[in-house]
Amino acid sequence: MQDSPRTAVPGQEVPQPESPTSSARRRWTLALAGLGAFLCSLDVVVVATALPTLQSRLGAQLSELEWTINAYNLAFACLMLTGSALGDRFGRRTMYIIGLGVFTAASAACALSDSADLLIVARTVQGAGAAVVLPLTLTLISEAFPVDKRGVAIGMWGGITGLGVAGGPVLGGAITEGVSWEWIFWINVPIGLVMIPLAALRLRESFGHRPDLDIPGLVLVAAGLFCLTWAPVRAPSAGWSSIEVVVALIVGALFVVAFLLRERRARHPMLPLEYFRLRGFSSANGVIFFQFLSLLGALFMITQLFQIGLGNTPLEAGLRLLVWTGMPMITAPVAGALSEKWGNRPFMIGGLLLQAAGLGWLAGVVEPGVAYTTVVPPLIVAGVGIGMIFATTATAATAAVPVYDTGVAAGTNTALREVGGVFGIAILAAVFAHNGSYASPAAFIDGVKPALWVAAVVPLVGLLAAFAAPSTSAAEAERATAITPPDTLLTGQPE
Template identity: 50%
Template sequence: METGTAPAPPRRGLVAWTLVLTSAATFMAALDNLVVTTALPVIREDLGGGLAELEWIVNGYTLPFACLLLLGAALGDRLGRRRVFGLGVLLFTAASAAAALAGSTGALIAARAAQGAGAALLVPLSLTLIAAVVPPERRGAAFGVWGAVQGMAVASGPLIGGALTEHISWQWIFWLNVPLGVALYPLVRLRLAESRGAGARLDLPGTLLASAGLFGVVLSIVRGHEHGWTSGPVLAGFLLGGAALGAFVAWELRAPAPMLPMRFFRSRAFTAVNLSSLLMYAGMFGSIFLLTQFLQLIQGYSPTEAGLRMLPWTAMPMLVAPVAGILTDRIGGRPVVAWGLGLMAVGVGWLAVLADPAVSYVSQVPAFVLCGVGMALFFAPTGAMAMGAVPAEQQGIASGVNNALREVGGALGVAVLASVFASRGGYATPRAFTDGLVPALWVGVAALVAATAAILLTPRARRAPRPPAAGQDADRPAREPVPAGRV
């Protein structure tokens, strides 16, 4: 622990503080993924700019977030996870204030990029900080609480953004983060325990290659719909980004202290969990992106009304994720995640069948509930599964990989489903909208089904040993169970 800070609270208090502070900080980051979407028409009227600028107000956050997650995890392992987590909170808070004060779309996009960089510092380290203080047999429940908060933030972004924009102003989407961040930073310094990766060294070539590769690939994903998937700039981004990622793999295979040990991917659990995360975010984020527009543009609801009508979906993670975490501790994450992905696929497929300009809201509610329950079942165990497949001292980078692939999946899903939507329909009439919406949702269903198949490839977890009975080797330290597939 760093000198000059207060001693850590007792163990039980330390766990509680860690859950509260990491969940609150990552709530801000997750919320800002979608909170701005319902405010874009008002921002355009206030600041000007065309469609491309409005898209970059969204993508300007996603791009640095996805590209710098591995760097954030590596810096935490090297410099101290609490320290880097706190720096992420400060950067995100300052960038939020800059976004609220922006007087042009260019300034707002720059502030959004700084927000994304701050989020990349704090998000991957939140799970590592939790894992460092929560006993292995209780991590499922702890990650369930964390997952509930993240699911609620992601899904309630359109509601919060719409309500603030409609009743106050769009600037309050960003001002909302400032008092929370200012309150969080001193508590992070005083109430979180410091930890580092054992013998961690900063792999500068690997970090630069990974960041450059992700930048090229994600940039082409978010520009594909705007410029065409076969246009020169988009193809160049894919080729150069892919080449940088290939060079990153080659370097990591021979680096003396690799940022991302390639042996991680020998683990079926690690590979399958990350693949399913990418596919789930692609299917679910792309579907949410179109469905929120369907409620507003086709069914005539205001941003606030549309957000309220999404509550059967958005409230489910808050209610179900803690229960899913407890189930994970008892039966393992594999069946919980598989059921969650299956329910999401059924829910999105149901909405595709119902999609029609005249469909009633009530008939959509059961599908929203299925999607929300499925999202909760997915969020709770996946972090624990990804980190449980690697040694404890390298869990920070495992969390960074999982979060980076989630962001890439979200960007990919929005781009691909929007492209399918545009090729089969459009915004001209309500019928044209649903003509494009239906095939796009079925692509989302296909991604969720593929994610279900991927998670079923993970090995069944071995049951953790029971703690010793009173008086029987009670002074012997408990051994952490080794999950199946650990490298």
Template identity: 45%
Template sequence: MTTTTRRSPLALVILAASIPAFMASLDNLVVTNALPVLATDLDATLEQLQWFINGYSLAFASMILMAVALGDRFGRRRTFQGGIVLFTFASILCALAPTAEALIAARVLQGIGGAALMPLSLAILSTNVSAKMRPLAIGIWGGVAGLGVAVGPLIGGAVVEGLTWHAIFWLNVPVGVVAIVLIRAFLTESRGDAVRLDLVGLGLGMAAVFGLVFGIVRGNDAGWTSAQVLAGLIGGGVLLFAFLAWENRVRDPLLPLGLFRDRSFSVANAVGLMFSVGIFGAVFILIQFLQVVQGKSPLEAGAMTMPWTMAPLFVAPLTGIIAPRVGTRVLVTAGVASQAAGLAWIGVALDPAVDYWTLVPGFVLCGVGMGLVFAPLATAVLAHMRDEDHAKASGTNATVREIGVALGIAVLTAVFTGVGGELTPTGYTDAAQTAVLWGAGILAVTTAVAMLLPSRRAELGGAPAAVNADPALVPA
């Protein structure tokens, strides 16, 4: 791996790396609060509403590892900047979309650009700060990225109500320009191993993920035994097996399966997948409950979830300081358990006439839990990785989490429609309650998986044996 030696002020380095990560994570759910408005303005179906989010998430997930490979080969900062340019251009297309189909297509392009932002921002950050300051920098980065996901519904609601849904995409244009200026001024270039691009692996992986999610999304409408659903599920499963087989034999794999020999990396990715399925699927259901059933405006719905959305801003940076003292397992397990309890509280309380303050304890538990998970999970992923593998490792984790977002929305929406849910004030609540409790159950299982992360003692014992392990990323 090659890097330059110039050091910029720590705060500006963190800002330059975090703003694009915030922008990419924000757009995961920024349209969530605008979904009822989009359904009316673009005459969109429930399935199309899912694809407004899933089109972005799947493209994002499918292209992350290729973006990492491009960064390793041609320069991470250069690829990072290219991703921001594409993301910003696609945001303009989203803002100008005249139909639901056009918006889905633009969201896919936006996801491709966003794929370069999350993993490369973390890899670039880790090479632009000193080893001593790296845990703090990662903690702040995790807080900012987590905040992007969390405040997406609030920002989307405020913009939609104050202006128009088109403006939620126009906002990315000035942010993208500022991000490029900061990157060029304060981040240095770095590269990983220059390897051959695994285009076969990319094609197999994209097709596998799309097939599986498509099958789940279409299941209730088309029938779980219909030809198109079975083709998606079975075909996706076969392609996933083919992808893993190809990655195991190709010289320069898109996804180095050897990384999964590290216990911390493997368990962290399992937690990332399951955590995303449970929490973001539930967010998709809950935001619409506040508008469709309780008649709240987009801004009111976003403001009501602030006890949830603002908590990561304060909690996540603190975990970067606490993690070296207690280890990642304690924080991640506590965070996922807190989210499981929060969703269970909300699910049990859900009722058309439920008082807002009855939901607040559940919102707080979910928000604190998200803040406890983001940074420690990133630390666990990179704990025993060589510097040369940082981008691949963080890229793999980002891919897994994005797949989790898409699967979560697809699975919990399938649960919602499967029990008779409809986008009407009288046909929404009972099905939403079932879907949210499913999310709580998934997070409860995730809590048990998180306990398999290495203990603080095991992390310390395992670090010296790792090749070129970075002590700054191993909780002390």
């Protein structure tokens, strides 16, 4: 087979000679996959600076405001592994195009929504499309780039993802203030319509090695993740001790256990459990869960803090947040490149420490009328830490497994990331509601300060996973010896 980095030897790849065709294919893959990742990450946060506007225009309550973000993340998290499995079975390029189509159509439906309920439904469908697109962006990049260039490519992917996070509040604020909130969704439509034919023409089709879909596994994991994300979404309004939330957590845990038991017996498991014995895979997933629990919860609070607590317009809030959200654009590519030499563990540890320090510093200085210059340094510190984690966790998770299962690794990593984000928004919203309110700027800040302290503590819990990450040499040894190659490896043919 020509122009393919795949091989049947576990943990090893034969370097392929560079050619104009393969070089061009990699550039197109990085561009199209990067743009898909940008759109998916953009729409996680693009609503953030529009929340006060949605509250007034659609008459949305606090719980409905949470749902405009959480509905997207709920579908996103629940269907992430399903999206990866469908890509492996029916073709990554094919499912990437289908995912883009669903995402684009749902974006139009979001823009046409005239009530909070309709917007929430459309956001759910949009999240389902993103659940197919985002994990396949990492799979397409990992499949296209040889192992010696993959860290840099994934670092660039992390920077592009950071650009989506950075651009979301600014773009959302500018459009909400300058045009109308509907256009934060309309902008996805022409981009999606251009990307779909380009993906069909420029991306190379490839498949996973599993000839059959593990249908029972798909149902069990989707149901389990749904229940586990439903519980924190409902907790702020129903209460963490309510029957609804407690039952959802128990049922979700039972579904996940049933899924794991199913995967032990399945002939073609969608998630081989032996991967969790690889420290590189497990540590990356633990780090990203706690990092996003802190990040999205903090983002939900801070975007409102700048507007409600400090009196900024949506555009002003988005621009002022750039010192925080813009940092991953700079640090993620650098961390991805340096991790090739020094490994992922130092950057995961350092990133979590900086994120915790920055958010704790911010919680300490926030008060009514605080000057913007006072909050800039902690936001920069937290943003640098976030960027260090974006690239290295994705690299660690996908590099820990054989290249033919990068889709599984990417899907698992992104699913846990989004589940962490849902828990983060719910937990910080509950802390805010217990200590403050929307009654006045001072009352709002009374709730934000303890919520930010919680966001600062969470990354420190993730350090337990980061310190367990293997060194570069140990990770290579794990990957080379722990996994048995599949009997059959299905790949697309060069185009």
